[in-house]
Amino acid sequence: MTCDAPAAGRTGEGGRWRSYGTGRRSTRTVRVRVSAALLAVTVLAVLLVPPLVQLDQQAVDLAAKLQPPSWSHPFGTDQLGRDLLLRCVYGLRVSLLVGLVAALVATVIGTAVGAAAGALGGWADRCVMRVVDTLSSVPHLLLGIFVVALFRPGVVPVAVSVAATHWLSTARIVRAEVLSLRSRPYIDAAVSGGASRWRVTVRHLLPAVLPQAALAAVLMVPHAMWHESALSFLGLGLPAHMASLGNLIQDARGSLLAGQWWPTLFPGLFIIVPTLALAGLAGAWRERINPRRRSELML
Amino acid sequence: MSDTPVLELRALTAGYDRRAPAVRNASLTVASGEAVGLLGPSGCGKSTLARVAALLHRPDSGALLLDGEPVRHWRHRAPRAQRTAVGVVFQQPRLSADPRLRLSDLIAEPLRATGRSQEIPERLAELTAGVGLTPDLLGRRPHEVSDGQLQRACLARALVLRPRLLICDEMTAMLDASTTAALVAAVEDYRATTGAGLLAVGHDRTLLDRWCDRTVHWDDVTAGVLSAPGAV
Structure with missing residues (x-):
């Protein structure tokens, strides 16, 4: 009987530790599930609404301009009477496309340059990394604006600039x-x-860095979407007629001062919610594959 | 067997910091078909010497001759024929095997890299039997096999291109006695059929004395005393 007491104490303590552990794990699981659900809903909406719902997002109805949210227009209407929910979905479609393409291209360039510099080493590495340092010293929004200014407004220049x-x-x-x-x-x-050298790089080095590069790509999608919105908001990104989240907020600027909050709030939420969901999922993946590297990736 | 030594090091100085080289003024000769044991305490620079001899690390000064040919370039710059004339087995099999490759790919990788893929089935069957790997292990990845099994695969990889010189850098330091015996037997079988030279680096005098034709001590190598075979 005497030896039962410490054993019971140990199990009790073990139980407390275990429940503490599961508690922490479940917080993370909830975050991952909520992120996945939100992302799934937005991606499905973006993919399915345009082909299935036969409504014109550009349809102007001046009689119904700047109406607050109601059953017929859940997100309200803008200053030309266009349905904001529909325009937000179309806008997110453009933003996601730009974000995905830009992140993919950036990752391919970055992986190629980084792998070449690392694999070659020596003076090649030093030259390439000094160029990278120089480019990093220029604020990247400024550099992006410079790139966009070289072309006509459109999806491709924005993706290229990001x-x-x-x-x-x-x-x-x-x-x-x-x-x-x-x-x-x-x-x-x-x-x-x-x-x-080529075989060592392609066969042994690149496969080993691929998980890191893929993670960087996923984390870059929300960042690229913010940049697209910022460029469009500044009037430099996508053409003004195209529904993009940045354009929607830009259009809504005037009516916000007049007390009409919905044309700003809903596109804003459409930027924040999917990007946070994506960042949440990518963060969980990052913690899984590499718990050390938290601060090295942006975001 | 010709009279030209397969490996000759003359007054070799090498290291990772020029002010404090790991190897100073080392001279060593491995005659064709000869097995030389290099004995030294850990941390003395044996592995650096092994890497230089395998053309993996450029020395700061001195000369290295492979089959009487002076070596002028190292690593990727070395001609492929010269690089592959030397097979290397490292101390830690975990670190010397790409974790993503299955054992069969690990062993066949040098054949693929040198464009001799058609020889893979034949060489693979020959070598796995030689080093004592069973066919079911070949489909596994490095983390799914033991250190001993992985070191057998690493030895097979080192032998797959039929090198004229094999360098074993503490090959058996992490292994038990029976695996050690099996690996040494596999090396000796290979040497008996091909007449290849061997440089076995280690700190176990008993093993090296039994394995090799002659054993040289690190201090003598760096003092420049024992450069010719038969000087013991």
Whole structure:
């Protein structure tokens, strides 16, 4: 009987630890599930609404301009009487497209540059990284505006401008990973086995950095969407007739001062909710694959 | 067997910091078909010397001759024929195997890298039997096998291109006695059929004395005393 007491104490303590652990895990699970659900809803809306719902987002109805949210217009209408819910969905479609394309392009450029710098090493590495440092020292929104100003407004220039200014952090991450892998004995073994520089990079180094690069890409999607909105808001991004979230907020600026809050609030929520959901999911993935690297990726 | 030594190091100085080289003035010769044991305490620079001899690390000064040919370039710059003439087995199999490759790909990788993929089935069957790997292990990845099994695969990889010189850098330091015996037997089988030279680096005098034709001590290598075979 005497030896039962400490055993019971241990189990009790073990139980407390376990429940504390599950408590923490479940918070994270809830966050991941909510993020996944929100993201699924928005992506489905963006994919399904335009082909299924036969309503024209550009349909002007001046009799119904600037109406507050109601059953017929859940998000209200803008100053030309267009339905805001429909325009938000179309706007998110454009923003997501720009975000995905820009993130993909930026990741491909960043991975290629970072892997080349890391794998070549020496003066090539030093030159490439000094260029990266120089570009990083210019505020990237400014650089993006410069790129956009070179072209006619449209989806492609915006995607190019965001991609061209956002590969730098990926290049740094990939280069650092490649440098740490390069001195491993298995790379020595590959060199000794007659592998060329190209083969070592493609067969051994790139597959090892791919999870990091993919994660950087996912984290970059929300960032690219914010940039698209910022450029459009400044009137430099997408053409004014195109429903994009930045354009919607830009259009709503005047009516906000007159007390009409809905044309600003709902597009704003459409920027914040999907990007936070995406960032939440990517954050959970990042913690899973690499708990150390929290501050090195932006966001 | 020719008279030209397969490996000759002359007054070699190498390291990672020029002010404090890990290897100072080392001279060593491995005759064709000879097995030389290099004995030294840990941290003395043996592995650096092994990496230099495998053309993986450029020395600061001195000369290295492979089959009488002076080596002028290292790592990727070395001609492929010269690089692959030396096979290396490292101390830690975990670090010297790409974690993403299955054992069969690990062993076949040098054949693929040198454009000799058609030889893979034949060499794979030959080598796995030689080093004592069972076929079911070949489909596994490094984390699914033991250190000993992985080191067998690493030895097979080092032998797959039929090197004229094999460098074993503390190959058996992490392994138990029976695996050590099996690996040494596999190396000796290979040497008996091909007449390849061997440089076995280690700190276990008993093992090296039994395994090799002659054992040289690190202090003698760096003092420049024992450069020719038969000087013991």
